[in-house]
Amino acid sequence: MTVDLEKVNSIIEKYRDDREAFIALLQDISAEYRYLPEEVIRYVSEEIEVPVSRLFSLATFYTSFRLEPRGEHEVQVCMGTACHVRGAPRMLDKVTQKLNIKPGETTEDKRFTVETVNCVGACALGPLLVYDGKYYGKLTQRKIEKLLEGSNDEDDQSS
């Protein structure tokens, strides 16, 4: 991929005087690309004169960073305790069966990325999932079916 270094440069500039802000810097880059492209990490490492190993150690330690690009739609299934006792594992099974991928993976057509999340704090609505930032609560397997198929239809019509 070709990287727009302009954006990366402005992020680097933002944290120029902040000696502690490597994590924030990577978060901003991650927000820009929705993952951390390797070439960007290498570029940043040279620009801010910090060993690339240091940046990779952060990128692999903290779970909010991804080194692989994400799919067009993000499905996060909440696996918090309240959701767990209300049947979240079965809901996760349903999502992974339906899309035929494991949590953390992206479908081959790059349309969906499925992840698990520890708790989103909407426990009254459990089990729940977050689909492209929107919460879908009191899930049933049928609701999941409809949700994932619904998005298919919509996209097929628009494309």
Added chain:
Amino acid sequence: MMKMTSPAELEKYRSSILEGIDSGRPSVSVCCGTGCSASGALEVVSAFERLLEEKGIQANINTKITGCHGFCEQGPLVLLSPGNRLYCKVTEEDVDDIIEETLLANRVVERLLFVDPVTGEKIEKEEEIPFYKKQLRLIFGDNGKMVPTDIRDYLSLGGYSALAKVLKGMGPQEVIQEIKNSRLRGRGGAGFPTGLKWESCDKAEGDIKYVICNADEGDPGCFQDRSLLEGNPHLVLEGMIIGAYSVGASQGYIYVRNEYPLAVKNFSTALEQAREMGLLGENILGSDFSFNIKVVRGGGAFVCGESSALITSIEGRIGEPRYKFVHAAEKGLWDRPTVLNNVKTWAAVPLIINRGAEWFSEIGTEQSKGTMIFSLTGKVNNTGLVEVPMGISLRELIFEIGGGILEGRKFKAVQTGGPSGGCIPEGLLNLPLDFEKLAEVGSMVGSGGMIVMDETTCMVDVAKYFLSFTQEESCGKCVPCREGGEHMLKILERITRGEGEERDLELLKEISDTMQCASLCALGKLAPNPVLTTLKYFPEEYLAHIKDKKCSAGVCKELIEYLIDPEACTGCGRCLKACPTGAISGEKEAVHILDQEQCIKCGNCMEVCRFDAVSVE
């Protein structure tokens, strides 16, 4: 906004705000906390805005978007004043009725009232609903009364008067003494006396000192820190400013979970407003005291909720804990004296300063003072955030405030303290909730998670769930936690697959013992708690999995079978259609049959059956 240069000027400004409030003017507060927003509260807000404008009365009615009111189960919640009427489960379609009936004609919209599940009675006022009645909402009570992004609302409710009081006439020592006298203990889990922590930081040598707010609320099933930061950010901020003043810190940090974007946003707005008004920054309220705060977003590592790991993370490194023979109060962030407290601890500070240590220390039990906010979740009727005085019994909390167990099922256990806590059985329901009592039974207050479990929850599965969580979140620095967790998880997985042996139970205890003694930080030390408490209080469930190869709760896939009851099956075909593997066969209107060989135990058939014909054994 005008910059305040003295406490007196702040008080004058507050009076002018209060004078401007027309108390007779009707107001609508829509809860837009996480739970209510997810149930459609934002659509309700836009419906109010649109309809009030259409009717040309938007100027007469005050519409407020507030933080979490706590009663998430009944959301979206709309609170109307005067009268303090609470409407539950409000949708866009209800808004027109609320305006026409209640706001304009002062009549109640009956269908939106809370219905007591026990008596069937409709309850009109918020404070009369059993969920709220038994609570003591000192810290959390103003959520719901204010617009969190408007500092004037906070000021109108007495905000920053504690800071003004401190700067007007209390020396740093006096503040520390007051906090010590209140006997406030840290709300993050360990329960360390806050005043003592502040005192040792104050006494520690160093020109530069720091205060930190731990808002890396990682316990699954906990959302009170989030709700406070989203709904009343200035309260936490005021607490931090007072703390910084007392220990002589010039810089503060708040470490917020990255999954909480609204908390980050609202707290950042609060920082800006406080700076503009001279409540933060250089020469606060015209005094010599200067203090600033930076927001740091967490990277999504559970271990960073541990204080030393959190500090390492702020320093821009991977969040591995440190040995703690030197306390952070002496050598913390960049080896400088640091006070680190939880969100709820900071939020208690302004209350103590305003109302006095004596008042605070009269609430609660001998050892645990004040109130505690719990996230009450799981198989309970009234899911939500509850604030209760320390010492209330689990029974009162779950059955009176929580309204009992979902669908009238039987209570089995309550898990407190998150992944580091334990499961408490029915026999201990009368236990008063405080730091000591919960520790005595093998659990902890922790950050305030409280997950209710019923007969359909498998305790071995719960232990496995928590251990898989802590094992995955272990940073890997020390061997007992890294290896111990993994092996315990393997054993539990074996047991839930029906491949366990009786000696596994001894092995689990032995590994637990090593982890408790030898792990570096609390994550590893406390990780065995869910296993040990379930072993202690529910040994028969482990034995049923091991000896009889049975999971009576119907959770562990390898040990259960779904069955179709030929008496109840009407042959409607819903399960047949829903089955992903074609394991169900049968003619229309004839009894359906489930082929166990092909069944993958997804439970789809049970979910779709309308005649309760599918059961699990």
